[in-house]
Amino acid sequence: MARVAEILAAKGGAVHSTGPETSAYDAIARMVEKSVGSVLVTEGGAIAGIFTERDYLRRVLLKDLDPRTTRVRDVMTPRIVCVEPTRSLEDCMSIMTQQRFRHLPVVVDGRVAGVISIGDLVKYLSAEREVELRYLTEYITGRT
Numbered sequence: 809m810a811r812v813a814e815i816l817a818a819k820g821g822a823v824h825s826t827g828p829e830t831s832a833y834d835a836i837a838r839m840v841e842k843s844v845g846s847v848l849v850t851e852g853g854a855i856a857g858i859f860t861e862r863d864y865l866r867r868v869l870l871k872d873l874d875p876r877t878t879r880v881r882d883v884m885t886p887r888i889v890c891v892e893p894t895r896s897l898e899d900c901m902s903i904m905t906q907q908r909f910r911h912l913p914v915v916v917d918g919r920v921a922g923v924i925s926i927g928d929l930v931k932y933l934s935a936e937r938e939v940e941l942r943y944l945t946e947y948i949t950g951r952t
Contacts, residue, residue, distance in 0.1 A: 812900060812914055812924060813893035815932050821922035823913075825850045826859065828881035832868045835859050835880050845925060846911045849884045855920065857884035858911060890915040891924075901929055 825848040826835050835847055839861065846860040859880050867883035868875050890913045891900055900912055904926050914922045945951075 810897045810932065810936065811893065812891055812895045812897065815897070815924050815928050816893060816914060816922045818932070819922070819924075819928060821914075823848060823920050823923055826880060827851065828856055828879065828884070830880045831876050832859070832864060832873070832878045832880060832883055833875035836861075836864055836875065845927075846923070848913060848920065848923065849880055855888055855890070855913060856881075857886040858888055858913075859884040860911065862910070888913060890920075892916065893921060897929055897933060900924065901926075901933075904929070 824838065824842050824844050824846075826838060828849050828851050839845065839847055846858050848855055849857040849859055857880075863883055863885055864875070867873075868878055873883070889903060889907060889909060891903070893914055893916060904910065904912065910926045912924050913920050914924060
């Protein structure tokens with residue numbers, strides 16, 4: 809059974825974060841620059857929340873707030889679910905589906921070791937299934 813640690817080993821542990829007083833505009837600009845769908849909001853070394861593309865659309869854009877003056881603190885998702893590197897990918901998929909999250913911070917000994925996304929899970933599991941299918945096809949057809 810695949811674990812979160814395998815995804816982090818493949819993608820790396822880069823964590824993009826911002827402070828709670830950052831403007832929504834600057835947070836979105838950072839996300840675009842880094843090609844990510846979220847940034848962790850940290851304060852005093854601790855995770856205070858997460859700011860996502862969905863937060864921006866629902867809590868800034870659709871409410872017609874000025875993204876240059878709206879602080880991330882006021883529009884972030886404060887409730888965070890974190891996982892450990894030993895967590896199974898199936899567990900993570902279940903958490904993300906049930907809680908309607910697209911990103912999960914990975915924590916080791918109280919420190920953020922990375923962030924995995926639903927896209928990371930799908931990509932990893934798809935590649936894993938493709939390899940299995942190829943081996944089964946080779947076995948059935950007698951090609952090795």
